[in-house]
Structure formats: C-alpha cells, structure tokens
Amino acid sequence: MTTCKWFAVCPMRRYYEQGKLDQKWIENYCKGDNQNCQRYQMEENGEPHPDYMLPDGSLDESLKKNI
Template sequence: MCKWYQVCPIKYYTDEGKLPQKWVDSYCLQDNKNCVRYQLEEKGIPHSDKMLPDGTIDDLL
C-alpha cells in the first residue's frame, strides 16, 4: 500500500463514490511507483487534488 494512501485525495474521492474503486486497486494498493501523484509527492512538488494517479486532471472532482 502507498505510504500516502491515508492522506491522499484519491482515497477520499473513492470513499465518497466520486471515483471508481479501480484507481485505488490499480495504484494505491499495487505498485504505486507508477502513480504520478506519488512521484510528485516524493519530490515535494505541489500538485492539484484533482490530479488522478495517471497524471490527468479531473475538473469534475
């Protein structure tokens, strides 16, 4: 599991039903090294809460 999972907006959005569970299953609980959010967080680079793990921005969130 990603070390940022508990504080990640992706968890919140999924828990709230705003995003499908596939995001958590495919990134947060798997090889999160492919998660763009994880990569940016590790480098200390600010990023939008609306950014999905693949790096796309979902303005509907």
C-alpha cells in the same frame, strides 16, 4: 505490492470513499503499483499538484468542484 504510504492522506482515498472515484484507481495505483503513480512521484519530489489530479497524471475537472 503494498499500499501507498501516502494513502491515508491522499485525496484519492477521500474521493473513493465518497463514491466519486472508481475502485480501479485504488486497486491499480494506491494498493497496486504505487511507484507508477504520478501523485506518488510528485509527493516524493516535494512537487505541488492539485487534489483533482488522478494517479496517471490527468486532471479530473469533475473532482475540482468537490475540493
């Protein structure tokens, strides 16, 4: 597995660095199975998605106010 090509600009990285996102998201998606990441798939297809959408496609409303 390799680090996702979008990781440098992904809000998941920023949320993690700010302590707002659990490390499991980074390990399991960003530096793990990034092909299974809903954010990755939408980015690849040019589909818009909110910054507070987690890699599994769920929305974390607690992150919404931190945008």
